[in-house]
Amino acid sequence: MITTPQSVGVYVHLPWCIHKCPYCDFNSHEASQEKVRSLEEEYVDTLIEEFNFYQDLIKERIITSIFFGGGTPSLISPKLFEKFITAIHKNFDLSKTEITLEANPGTIDIKYFQSYADLGINRVSLGIQSFNDNHLQSLERIHSSEEAKQAIVVVKKYFKNFNLDLMFGLPNQxxxxxxxxxxxxxxxxxxxxxxxxxxxxxxxxxxxSKPEIPSDDDAYEMLSLVLKQLKNSHFDHYETSAFAQPDHQCRHNLNYWTFGDYLGIGAGAHSKLTHENEIFRMDNTKNPKQYITEVAKQNFFPNKTLIPQQDLPFEFLMNALRLTHGFTKETYSQRTGLSLDDVKSKLHPSFQQDLLYEDHEILKPTEKGVLFLNEILHNLI
Structure with missing residues (x-):
């Protein structure tokens, strides 16, 4: 029996950006600041309409996180974030909710960030990628190293909780x-x-048009350097690509990795919801104009699919094994309705290769397994 989670995360997609980076495969659409201003209000009203439809499905649950992603959410006017958050707050207690806003240094407006903090956003994720101007240019980022540093100073002034996104394995790095x-x-x-x-x-x-990037061996050396330096600085490597100081893990992403439920609102957003012992995935149309049209027609539940029971073990493990501290066997049973013993034969090769560790409570990747997650997943197929 699958246990319906008592909590749910909410992802809100804001699809516009000033310039689409050459490595980006997210659902983002180039638009000037002026163009965004002409589109944003109708789009946010549509977000609210979509959320109001789905809220009956989650009305008994606690919203533990809201994540504004994109695109570049920081292009949107603060008054519209306030409008959306207020609409959710009518029926849900958000006093302990982690509310994250993705932002790019090239779109930082100081007065906006004070407003974001005042209206209840309590975490910012800054897309830095690199502090090297040459690499920023090769990635076609719209900010400079100095602008990135200035943006961090602004964010630190108003937010106690913030994340910096960086990349390694860049061309000629x-x-x-x-x-x-x-x-x-x-x-x-x-x-x-x-x-x-x-x-x-x-x-x-x-x-x-592929750039020249470091070889696999060089990339491994770079990863080893990242792991070593962040460990020396007392960051906990808690997920494949995430590092946190004590008590600052990203709750929204932890919900993804533990196969929790999440409601995706907006163009191209994805949802995973448990209902009556079944788990469904849904995704919205990617085009913002078409998304608005579909919601206006009350065309909800687009592209809804049931995850077959036989796929649940792989779906769960594909996510949960990203967590370096692993997961409890009880969580596996609650989220899949199955026993981990049912897939022990497929896990056996990974134990033999010293990629997995287990005791009576948990299963987790070993230090070696963290680096060879794809090998573990290959063994499961």
Missing amino acids: SLAELTEDIDTAISFNPNHLSFYHLTIEPQTRFFK
Whole structure:
């Protein structure tokens, strides 16, 4: 029997950005600040209408997190964030909710960030990517290193809880340059860091015109450097790409990795919801104009699919094994309605390869397994 989670996360997609980066495969659409101003109010009203439809499905649950992602959410006027948050607050207690806003240094407006803090947003995730101007140019970021540093200063003034997004394995990046990026990030005393390996995804401009990136061996050396320096600075490597100071893990992402339920609102947003012993996935149409049209027609539950029971073990483990501290066997049973013993034969090769560890309560990747997660998942297929 699948246990319906008592909590739920809410993801809100704001699809516009000033410039789409060549490595980005997210659902983002280029628009000037003026264009966003002409579109944002109708779009946020549509978000509220969509949420109001779905709220009956989650009315008995606690909203533990709201995450405004994009695109570049910080392009949106504060008054519209306030309008959306107020609409949710009518029927849900948000006093202990983690509310995160993604922001890019190139779109920082000081007066906006004070407003964001005043209306209840309590966490900011800044898309820095690098403090090296050459690498920022190769990634086609719209900010400079100096603007990134100034943005962090602004965020620190208004928010106690903030994350910095950085990348490694960049075109022509050296270990010395990576070291400088790590040192610079740490110097601002963030309570959370996300370090992503640049991967060339289909449907991106980098895929069509591939840059010269570090070899797999060099990328491994870079990852080892990241792990070592952040460990020395007392960051807990709690998830594949995430590092946190004590009590500052990202609640919204932890919900994803523990196969929790989440409601995705907005163009291209994805949802996973448990209902009456079944788990469903849903995703919205990606085009913002079409999304608005579909909601106006009351066309909800687009692209709804049931996750077959036989797929639940892989779905759960694909997410939960990203957590370096693993998961409890009780959580596995609650979220899938199954026993972990049912997949022990498929896990056996990973135990033999010293990729997994278990005791009577938990299952987790070993230190080696953290680095070879794809091998564990391959063994499960």
